[in-house]
Amino acid sequence: MKAVLPSGFANRMLLAGGLLAGALLGAMPAFAQQPAQDEWHRQEEDRLHNDWAFLKRYAAANQQLPAPIPGVPRVVLLGNSITEGWPTADSAFFARRQPYEFIGRGIGGQTSGQMLLRFRQDVVALRPAVVVILAGTNDVAENRGPYSPTSTMDNIMSMVELARAQGIRVVLCSVPPAYDFPWRPNLQPAPKIVALNQLIEAYATKNRLVYLNYHTALADERQGLKQEYGQDGVHPTLPGYRVMEPLLQQAIAAALKRK
Template structure:
């Protein structure tokens, strides 16, 4: 008997929510926050950030950029936002869906940007947050890879006139890890971490 096909990109996670979501009201500047656990956890760790705003959280824990690229249409484009804030890449470096390269990660981010642009959606690209090590996959030495990937993202955003949100510089410690004030596990922000991130991204949103 054939094994049941898995929902590799977790397309079903927000399927019902997306169906129930009304189209944007006239004048509504809808903004989708699109990412992995760092985005998904934002709603629970710092709910005030989302309350009373036109922000929609479409983060899924553990996701890599190829998974996010597969769900970009249902979880971003079809929601008809004015802006999408993309934050991704650390799980790729952690090899959550297998070995990859920084060039492939950047390519997936570029593909998301191109899809957004083709559908009239403005993009904000975020830095990958610093991480000295991954608790679930220790020994991959991600710190330098994250720094290099961020430099690649910056170069792309400058060349293509895309706003870049730099969480990294505000949250990195002397080891190129995530400052312990802002995280318990060195990867995921706590409430203090999200308090730092909120004003940084909102300043960029305001400029758009």
């Protein structure tokens, strides 16, 4: 017996089938991305268990790095994703002839504690004249646990002491402004960053260190990152880095003049 479909049912079935097919096709890019995301999470989990400070990140580059060039001060930039992303955002700044040899040692997402653990490998062993330390953003973001200003300052002070013991001059950076963290919303970081920067500046002043104030130059009226300097509210884009670059050069020059 031939089945008789209700009026309009066949058309609705065709439409439903088309919508289902479209939905599946539309989801295909997400399915295609899933293995890559799964692999990233697997690597991140493995790193947290087996290489918490990510010592492997620059291990090979450190071994291949030649000795410092006589007469050209080597400057290590130690930090998080803001430091790591700088050469990509403004490669021309690092490519042009500089009075310094810049060595970037930033790792995205890192806290001050992780930087401290790799400080000897990624800074001291490279024999720089100056180290520029930008730490604290991911502490405030609680990337590796609850935020403690005391612990963050302890880590920063330990890095300074390690550097000074090796005759390395230190530039301490303010934490750049952030009104909110996209990956850790509702932590209200802006006042915490302002308070942490006050601690960093006071410590730098007391110990005759150069304090590099990025925050004032980049902040809006809410103490967040100005829209024109960073689209996600945390990471500078090219205009933001171009504000930071002369401040960096001035701070390095000042550090080299100090005994």
